[in-house]
Amino acid sequence: MPKSVTIFTTNTCGYCSMVKKYLSNKGVSYKEVNLDDEPQRQQEALALSGVLTVPVTVVEKTDDSREVIVGYNLAKLAPAIA
């Protein structure tokens, strides 16, 4: 299990819902940063991911390493939270 998970989302993003559902189904708790509610944090999402899109999922691991996953990408998300 990761130390923490943060997801950058927007209100209307279908892929964001998929990531949240996936994490919930796996029993992984997460913190959500909704960029519609907190537009001032867009630059933070861009700096982390290098792209202007959501979802951006930031997985902090127990060894203090960090993985940033863009989109609903199970091939990366599944091992990152294992």
Next chain:
Amino acid sequence: MSKVHDLIIIGAGPAGLACAIYTTREYIDTVVFEKGVIGGLAAVTDVIDNYPGFPDGVGGLQLSDALQKQAERFGAKIEFGEVQKITKKDKVITLHTTDGDYKTKTVLVAIGSEYKKLDVPGEKEYYARGVHYCATCDGAFYKDKEIAVVGGGNSAIQESIFLTRYAKKIELLVRSTIKASSVLQKELQKYIDEGKIVVHLNTSVKEIKGENGLVNNIVINEDSKEEVMKVDGIFIFVGLIPNTGFLKDYVELDNIGLIKTDNNLMTNVPGIFAAGDVRSGATLQIASASGDGATAALRIREFLEHKKLATY
């Protein structure tokens, strides 16, 4: 031997989920495979105004959630993974997926389609850094900015209207004329009158350029005159292409890659059916995709009932 399912549906969009609702209600063992988002393109559409039963329209996400819950209520199992290849031996069909091999008596291909690319310089380079194909996902990054939307069909107009909640100005670039429904055109006119959307007919995009890794202008050709347009981003909705690459050597496709079926929605391979946007002749509407899914379910049930299954 691993379990042989009655039906595997590839794609959890409206066609696939409608089929799953029907088959699981009739105790047909059904697995649904989805590689992306449940609901498909419908899930990333802001508002669906023409799906029967919703007088005030329905959010794409809301409709997708409801379809998923309804299918799961009757026992549909939704698996996440990508089907890479299909093979058939005797009467057993094997789906080779990123999650291992799955065996089944029948398959419904309901994989929908994806947005077409413009295929111009800069499009790949600036993907998600100014070039976008999903307004509901990426629109929030363009608050008070100037953007271009490319396309003249229903999707382009609807997404332009959606993007007005963020962008201060939208340049709508249409290759020939606007072909969206009259209802959408009427709504579009309100935003044109307010000056939020400016329509450029007979206009094509030649190149997408940027600075510091993000888009900052595009080269367009308007009425045969080339010019540079300063924009912060470009959203592209110029039609759909089918996701049938993995099927091309197995089931018969038409000249644009859509799956050919008979009147029972069955392909040239017995036991493999197709429904929704991916079917040749489909009308690319969410309501008709759902109808296709229901029709396919009934035909699949008949196929399973009439089939001699003793060899399994």
